[in-house]
Amino acid sequence: MQRLIWAIIAAFAVTFVLGPIMIPWLKKLKFGQTIYDLGPQSHMKKQGTPTMGGLIFAPGALVVGVALSKGGAGSVYLWMILVSALGFGAIGFVDDFIKVHLKRHEGLTPKQKLVPQIILSIGLAVWAYLTPSVGSSWTIPFVNAEWNLGVLYIPVMVFVLVGTVNSANLLDGLDGLLAGCSMIDFITMMLIAFTMSLADEGNRGNLLNTAIFAAAMAGSLMCFLRFNGYPARVFMGDVGSFFIGGTLVGMAMVTKLSLLLPIIAITMFVSSLSDIIQVSYFKYTKKKTGEGKRVFKMAPLHHHFELSGIPETRVVTSYYLVTAALCLLTMLGFVA
Amino acid sequence: MQRLIWAIIAAFAVTFVLGPIMIPWLKKLKFGQTIYDLGPQSHMKKQGTPTMGGLIFAPGALVVGVALSKGGAGSVYLWMILVSALGFGAIGFVDDFIKVHLKRHEGLTPKQKLVPQIILSIGLAVWAYLTPSVGSSWTIPFVNAEWNLGVLYIPVMVFVLVGTVNSANLLDGLDGLLAGCSMIDFITMMLIAFTMSLADEGNRGNLLNTAIFAAAMAGSLMCFLRFNGYPARVFMGDVGSFFIGGTLVGMAMVTKLSLLLPIIAITMFVSSLSDIIQVSYFKYTKKKTGEGKRVFKMAPLHHHFELSGIPETRVVTSYYLVTAALCLLTMLGFVA
Numbered sequence: 286m287q288r289l290i291w292a293i294i295a296a297f298a299v300t301f302v303l304g305p306i307m308i309p310w311l312k313k314l315k316f317g318q319t320i321y322d323l324g325p326q327s328h329m330k331k332q333g334t335p336t337m338g339g340l341i342f343a344p345g346a347l348v349v350g351v352a353l354s355k356g357g358a359g360s361v362y363l364w365m366i367l368v369s370a371l372g373f374g375a376i377g378f379v380d381d382f383i384k385v386h387l388k389r390h391e392g393l394t395p396k397q398k399l400v401p402q403i404i405l406s407i408g409l410a411v412w413a414y415l416t417p418s419v420g421s422s423w424t425i426p427f428v429n430a431e432w433n434l435g436v437l438y439i440p441v442m443v444f445v446l447v448g449t450v451n452s453a454n455l456l457d458g459l460d461g462l463l464a465g466c467s468m469i470d471f472i473t474m475m476l477i478a479f480t481m482s483l484a485d486e487g488n489r490g491n492l493l494n495t496a497i498f499a500a501a502m503a504g505s506l507m508c509f510l511r512f513n514g515y516p517a518r519v520f521m522g523d524v525g526s527f528f529i530g531g532t533l534v535g536m537a538m539v540t541k542l543s544l545l546l547p548i549i550a551i552t553m554f555v556s557s558l559s560d561i562i563q564v565s566y567f568k569y570t571k572k573k574t575g576e577g578k579r580v581f582k583m584a585p586l587h588h589h590f591e592l593s594g595i596p597e598t599r600v601v602t603s604y605y606l607v608t609a610a611l612c613l614l615t616m617l618g619f620v621a
Numbered sequence: 622m623q624r625l626i627w628a629i630i631a632a633f634a635v636t637f638v639l640g641p642i643m644i645p646w647l648k649k650l651k652f653g654q655t656i657y658d659l660g661p662q663s664h665m666k667k668q669g670t671p672t673m674g675g676l677i678f679a680p681g682a683l684v685v686g687v688a689l690s691k692g693g694a695g696s697v698y699l700w701m702i703l704v705s706a707l708g709f710g711a712i713g714f715v716d717d718f719i720k721v722h723l724k725r726h727e728g729l730t731p732k733q734k735l736v737p738q739i740i741l742s743i744g745l746a747v748w749a750y751l752t753p754s755v756g757s758s759w760t761i762p763f764v765n766a767e768w769n770l771g772v773l774y775i776p777v778m779v780f781v782l783v784g785t786v787n788s789a790n791l792l793d794g795l796d797g798l799l800a801g802c803s804m805i806d807f808i809t810m811m812l813i814a815f816t817m818s819l820a821d822e823g824n825r826g827n828l829l830n831t832a833i834f835a836a837a838m839a840g841s842l843m844c845f846l847r848f849n850g851y852p853a854r855v856f857m858g859d860v861g862s863f864f865i866g867g868t869l870v871g872m873a874m875v876t877k878l879s880l881l882l883p884i885i886a887i888t889m890f891v892s893s894l895s896d897i898i899q900v901s902y903f904k905y906t907k908k909k910t911g912e913g914k915r916v917f918k919m920a921p922l923h924h925h926f927e928l929s930g931i932p933e934t935r936v937v938t939s940y941y942l943v944t945a946a947l948c949l950l951t952m953l954g955f956v957a
Contacts, residue, residue: 286956294949461938507945514938515851598934602797602850609843613630620622 289475292353292497293504299345300508308512308519311335314385325583325591334517337381338509339525342464343374345505346532350498359490361416365409366498366535372405373450373531377523392523402447410442413538418488424541426548427618431541445543446534452553453530454523455560455585460515462587462601466552466608467529468506473549473612474536475499480619481540495536502532515598549612552604556585625811628689628833629840635681636844644848644855647671650721661919661927670853673717675861677848678800679710681841682868686834695826697752701745702834702871708741709786709867713859728859738783746778749874754824760877762884763954767877781879782870788889789866790859791896791921796851798923798937802888802944803865804842809885809948810872811835816955817876831872838868851934885948888940892921 312335347367354363376398384392392398413419414436421438422431434441457463475496482492506529512518521529533550537543547554563584571577581589590600648671683703690699712734720728728734749755750772757774758767770777793799811832818828842865848854857865869886873879883890899920907913917925926936 287953290949290953290956294946297946297949507942511935511938511942515934516932596852598851599847602847606843606847610630610633613626613633617623617626620626 288353289479289496289500292349292500296345296349296501296504297508299348300342300505303341303344304512307341308335311337311519325588334520336385336520336522337524338513338519338521339374339528342505342509343528346501350501353497354494355490359494362491362539363494363498365412365539366495366532369409369535370528370532374524374528376401377527381522381524402450403443406443406446409446410439413442414438418491419539419541422541423544426545442538448557449534449546450527450530452557454526455556456553457521457526458585459587459597459601460517461510461513462604463526463529464506464510464513464521465605467533468503469605469608469612470533470549471499471503473616475503476616477619478540495539499536545615548615551611552608559586560584624689625815625832625836628685628836632681632685632837632840633844635684636678636841639677639680640848643677644671647673647855661924670856672856672858673860674849674855674857675710675864678841678845679864682837686837689833690830691826695830698827698875699830699834701748701875702868705745705871706864706868710860710864712737713863717858717860738786739779742779742782745782746775749778750774754827755875755877758877759880762881778874784893785870785882786863786866788893790862791892792889793857793862794921795923795933795937796853797846797849798940799862799865800842800846800849800857801941803869804839805941805944805948806869806885807835807839809952811839812952813955814876831875835872881951884951887947888944895922896920
C-alpha cells in the first residue's frame with residue numbers, strides 16, 4: 286500500500302516538473318488546437334490553447350509505473366498495458382501531429398484512425414487470449430462467477446478495446462473532464478487490483494504491478510488537472526485521450542474486468558452512446574421524412590448539457606460525481 | 622472497509638436528495654448572502670446566491686455517521702466529535718441567521734463569536750483531558766512518539782480548537798474551496814482512523830466510529846460540491862464552515878493527531894497565517910510610518926492569488942492539489 290502512495294506522489298512530482306516546461310514548448314511549436322467547427326460557439330474562445338498535453342502526463346505515469354514495478358514472472362500484465370497505452374497513444378500522436386503541424390484540421394480520416402486501432406486491438410486480444418493468467422473469460426462482477434467466451438473472446442475484446450479508446454476520446458470535450466473522470470477510474474482500478482492481489486497468491490506480482498501503474502496514472506493525472514482544469518492552459522489532445530483509453534482498457538483486459546468498464550467509465554460509455562443515438566436518429570429521420578432530426582442539442586452528451594445552459598464547470602463536476610458514486614458502488618464488490 | 626464505503630454512498634445520497642429541496646427554500650427565505658464589502662470586486666456578481674448551505678450537507682453526515690456507528694463502549698469519540706461539530710455549527714448558524722434575517726451585515730461581532738467558541742472549546746478540551754483513551758498527550762507523527770503536555774493540554778487544545786474552526790471559516794472564500802479541501806481531509810482522516818483501528822484492539826470501536834463519521838462527511842461534501850462548485854448555486858455559510866472545522870478538529874483531538882492539522886489542513890492554516898501577517902504588518906507600518914502597508918494584495922491568501930490574475934477555478938484546483946499531495950505524504954506515515 287505504501288508503494289502505491291509513493292507511485293501517486295512520484296508521478297505527481299514528475300508531471301509537476303514537466304508541466305511548466307512543456308506548456309510553453311507546446312505553445313511555441315504552434316500546437317495550439319484549432320477548435321472543432323462543430324463544437325459549441327462558446328468554445329471558440331479556446332482557440333490558441335496548446336494541445337498534445339498527453340505528452341505532459343504520460344511520461345510521469347510511464348516512468349514511475351515501470352520504475353516501481355516488481356520484475357520477475359509477474360510482468361506480463363504490465364507489458365500488455367504498456368503496449369496498449371503506447372500503441373493507442375501513438376495513433377493519437379500521429380493524428381494530433383497531422384492536425385497541428387500540417388494544419389489539416391480533421392487530422393486522420395476516421396478510417397485512417399480505425400484501421401491501426403483494429404490491428405493493434407487484434408494483437409492485444411490474441412495476446413491476452415494466449416496468456417494463461419488472462420485467457421478467454423471475463424469475471425462477472427458482484428456475483429463471483431466467470432464467463433468463458435471461448436474463441437469469441439478475440440472479436441469481442443477487439444470491440445471493447447476500440448470502443449473504450451474512442452469513447453475516452455469523445456469524452457475529452459470540456460476542460461478537465463476526461464482527466465478528472467479517468468483519475469477517479471484509475472484510483473478505483475488501483476484499489477481493485479491491489480485487493481485482488483491480496484487474494485491471488487499465484488498472480489500477485491502481475492496484479493500489484495497493475496495497481497502500481499494505475500496509481501502512477503492517477504498521480505500524474507491529478508497534477509495534470511492543475512493545467513487542464515477550467516480554464517484550461519493546455520488540452521491533452523488525441524495523444525492524451527487515446528493514451529488514457531488504452532491504459533484503462535488494458536488494465537480492464539488483464540484483470541478480466543472488462544464488464545466493469547460501462548460502470549466505472551460510464552461517462553465515456555454515455556458519450557459514445559449519445560453520439561451513436563444522435564447520428565442514427567438523424568439518418569433514420571432523414572431517410573423517413575427527408576429532414577434529419579436530432580435527439581440532443583449536440584452530441585456527445587456533455588455538449589447537450591452545456592447548450593442547455595448548464596455552466597461548463599458544473600457539467601464537469603457532475604460527471605466527476607457520477608463517476609465517483611459508481612466507482613464506490615463497484616468497490617463494494619471487491620473489499621471485505 | 623465496506624462499511625466506510627457504504628457511509629460515503631449513503632451520506633452522498635442524503636445530500637443528493639436534500640440539495641434540490643433546500644436550495645430553493647434557502648433562496649426563498651432570503652438567505653441570499655450579502656457579499657462581504659471587503660472581498661474582491663469580481664465577487665459582487667455573487668450577490669443573491671443563497672447561503673447557509675451547511676444545512677444541506679450536515680444532516681447527511683450526521684444521520685449516516687450516527688446510524689452506521691457501532692454502539693457500546695466505543696462511542697465516546699463519536700460523542701465528542703458530535704458536540705464539537707454541532708456546537709461550533711450552532712455558533713455559525715446564529716451568526717448567519719443574524720446576517721441574513723436581521724440584515725445586519727456583519728453578523729455577530731468578533732467578540733460575540735469568540736466568547737462562545739472559547740467556552741465550548743474549554744469544555745471539549747477538559748472532556749478530552751479527562752477521557753482515559755484521549756488524555757493529555759499528542760502523537761508526534763512519523764516518529765512514533767507521544768508528547769505529553771500535562772495540564773497545559775487544556776489551554777493548548779483550546780487554541781487549536783478555536784484556531785482550526787476560524788481557519789476553516791477563513792478558507793471559505795471561493796466556490797468549492799473549503800468543501801473540496803476538507804473532503805480530501807476527511808478521506809484522509811477516514812483512512813488514518815481505520816488503519817489505527819486495525820492496530821489498536823482496545824480502542825477499535827472508538828476509532829472505527831471516527832472513521833465512519835469521516836466517511837459520511839466526505840460523502841456528503843462530495844455531493845455538496847455539485848451545488849457549491851464553481852459557479853456556486855449555494856454557499857455553505859458560517860454554519861457550514863464552522864461545522865466542518867468543528868468536525869475536523871474534533872477528529873484530530875480524539876485521535877491525538879492535532880499535530881497533523883497544519884499538514885493535512887495546510888490550506889486552512891495558510892489562510893489564517895496570511896490574515897495574521899497582513900493585519901500585523903499593516904498595524905506595524907501604520908504605527909511606524911503613519912501609513913499602513915500590505916504584504917498581500919488581499920488576505921486571506923486565496924484572494925491575493927485571485928487579484929494577481931489567476932482564475933478562481935484554478936486557485937481552487939491548486940489548493941485541492943496541495944491538500945491531496947500533503948495528505949498522501951501524511952498517509953505514508955500510517956499505512957504499511
